[in-house]
Amino acid sequence: MRRREFIALLGSAAACPMAARAQQPPMPVVGYLSTRSLEDSQYIVAAFRKGLRETGYNEGRNVAIEYSFAEGHHDRLPAMAAELVRGRVNLVVATGGTSSAVAAKPIVPTTMPLLFAMGGDPVKLGLVDGLAHPGGNVTGISFLISEMAAKHAQLLQELAPKATVIGFLVNPNNPNLASATTAASEAADILKHKLVVVNAGTESEFDPAFETLIRERVTALSVQGDPFFTDHRARVAALASRHTLPAIYALREFVDAGGLMSYGTSITEANRQLGIYAGRVLNGAKPAELPVMQSTTFELVINLKVAKALALDVPTSILLRADEVIE
Secondary structure, X not given: OEHHHHHHHHOOOOOOHHHHHHHOOOOOEEEEEEOOOOHHHHHHHHHHHHXXXXXXXXXXXXXXXXXXXXXXXXXXXXXXXXXXXXXXXXXXXXXXXXXXXXXXXXXXXXXXXXEEEEOXXXXXXXXXXXXXXXOOOEEEEEOOHHHXXXXXXXXXXXXXXXXXXXXXEEOOOOOOHHHHHHHHHHHHHHOOOEEEEEEOOOHHHHHHHHHHHHHOOOOEEEEOOOHHHHHOHHHHHHHHHHOOOOEEEOOOHHHHOOOOEEEEEXXXXXXXXXXXXXXXXXXXXXXXXXXXXXXXXXXXXEXXXXXXXXXXXXXXXXXXXXXXXXX
């Protein structure tokens, strides 16, 4: 999804970057690469813009943004990153999932800053040399989504103590798959639970995945933090409810879409920080000198309507810790 369509949907008054550069004095251009769809990116883009404004940059006034949305098609990301680079942007930000940063890394020249916001481990993925001293031209914000497995297992045990067979829905195309599965397996072992891992990398695989969960007598479900699942969160939540599976998700968007419970970092806050980093780089900071920031804002959200439909009594221990309770 290109910028012109995005502007039309958002009702933005900002001009097209190419036209703006032709009619106005030159202004810096940010290349915005996202794994997600345009429709699911509006609040994320708003948070990014907010961070930019906090550093003195307002889109259409003194900075232009060239948007590129993959809409869940990970294979398009390298070509989209290359197109942004050819457009002579001043820097590239990669968000909406780990895949965008991984795809952009070999494409973006080392002389051009690359900033990310993602849930994977940037060191293990080879994006940076270290968190404190990233080195090179890459830095950004880590959501810590891959570190949520133990907390999700604990919350599921509190909510459904009789559930001893736990399902883990994963996207086989996610770069964090190995680490996420290992973490979930270790968490299940500690609680002496059986873990059943099922894959869904396309829409047609959702129904078979849930059929496998039921066949394996899974009694509770954890869903990997993944942009593909986020884009299809209403369907995932509906399938969990249809099969009466208490489920926990990494992002609150799932609860808003009818899911039971979520625990994870705030995506809006992380993308605001990404906007701040972009502004700092435009002001002259070097990515190598900006440490990878680990998001520290976590939120627990639970939907009591869904809990009631699943005949679950939500423990007071969870309600007291919840940042938001939907009734």
